[in-house]
Amino acid sequence: MNDKLFDPHRYEATRRPLLDAETLPGACYTSEEFFRREVETIFMKCWNFIGREDRVPEPGCYFSLDFVGVPVVIVRGRDSRVRAFANTCRHRGARVVSGEGRCHTFSCPYHAWTYAIDDGRLIGAMDMEETVGFERKDFGLIELRLEIWAGFMFLNFDPEAEPLETWLGDLPQVLAPYDLDAMVTTRRVEYDLDCNWKVYVENAMESYHVPTVHQQTIQKQKRDHNPPIPASGQYCGLFTRHKGSRALLEGMKGFPHIPSLEGLSAEGTYYILLYPSTMFGLTYDCMWWLELHPLSAGKTRLIVGSCFPESTARRSDFAELAPNYYERWNRSIVEDNDVSNLQQIGLRSPFVAPGRFSHLEPLVHAIDNWVLDRVLDP
Ligand code: FES
Numbered sequence: 001m002n003d004k005l006f007d008p009h010r011y012e013a014t015r016r017p018l019l020d021a022e023t024l025p026g027a028c029y030t031s032e033e034f035f036r037r038e039v040e041t042i043f044m045k046c047w048n049f050i051g052r053e054d055r056v057p058e059p060g061c062y063f064s065l066d067f068v069g070v071p072v073v074i075v076r077g078r079d080s081r082v083r084a085f086a087n088t089c090r091h092r093g094a095r096v097v098s099g100e101g102r103c104h105t106f107s108c109p110y111h112a113w114t115y116a117i118d119d120g121r122l123i124g125a126m127d128m129e130e131t132v133g134f135e136r137k138d139f140g141l142i143e144l145r146l147e148i149w150a151g152f153m154f155l156n157f158d159p160e161a162e163p164l165e166t167w168l169g170d171l172p173q174v175l176a177p178y179d180l181d182a183m184v185t186t187r188r189v190e191y192d193l194d195c196n197w198k199v200y201v202e203n204a205m206e207s208y209h210v211p212t213v214h215q216q217t218i219q220k221q222k223r224d225h226n227p228p229i230p231a232s233g234q235y236c237g238l239f240t241r242h243k244g245s246r247a248l249l250e251g252m253k254g255f256p257h258i259p260s261l262e263g264l265s266a267e268g269t270y271y272i273l274l275y276p277s278t279m280f281g282l283t284y285d286c287m288w289w290l291e292l293h294p295l296s297a298g299k300t301r302l303i304v305g306s307c308f309p310e311s312t313a314r315r316s317d318f319a320e321l322a323p324n325y326y327e328r329w330n331r332s333i334v335e336d337n338d339v340s341n342l343q344q345i346g347l348r349s350p351f352v353a354p355g356r357f358s359h360l361e362p363l364v365h366a367i368d369n370w371v372l373d374r375v376l377d378p
């Protein structure tokens, strides 16, 4: 069977139009071989969202992450620019930086080779003077592509990739009314999920599960279901028209609306999936993101970020009312996490077989086909 894992014929049923289509075979969610192909053809080639740049507010601030197994360090240089470096020592390959903090230089914990934070150049390497032809300038940390849109940082491992602007398409215009540049991150929470990254993305982009999974929380929000929004860029999205912030549970007190909202943004909430694996929720008074770091076929790290306009975060009642929002996310996100973990358990069964889609799952079908477009053999 596995020699056919990437054979396009095997996926003909998922390729059909939504209401004739079948869901992806279980192996797409459980096979390490399928996962490795996704890493190679998707995550190593795409613009991957890795958080807001306010995580490194001052020169010297840094954090490290291992993204699809690649150690990376993000640092704000003394020139205030944020850069990404491959976090692998040029001596014998140790991971140079762990955790997060603030520093003047990066020093490898193994033999203390020391690198500049601005350009990664090697500035110190003890006992190397007898090494024939060794020149420090040849052994700097390797810089990776990092681009920023409206305070959101994106990492790309592929030197040949198109610029972030092309990847985003018209998304910056669609979301312009939210004035995202003027938002600040007020909270960041990590969860470890026992599910495939696609399980989680699919869940985030369909409302079919809301009445059941979120019975006790966001189901109480009144909404109307609209078809996917038109998108020219590597994203897809839903817009729902309703009153009241989507980031609050019923009856909870919140903040004033973002003053710059206009057009659709003044009438409801956008749920955006920025391919491959970042979800943005944008509602009247704030935005939140779901950032996924795929670890293996069945393990994914989820990071949930909350952003409010700077003017809101400075309000004297911010500390009092922000927990109303945090409670909504704490509760509804755990509901999604739990059901996603259950789905993964079921998908591991030898009896798993493709299912069918409801008309409320157009984006699940779109996401699955987006993945197939990239991973299947030509
Ligand atoms: S591996 Fe980093 S200094 Fe030796």
Ligand SMILES: [Fe+2]
Binding pocket: 203, 204, 209, 210, 213, 214, 336
């Ligand atoms: Fe959900």
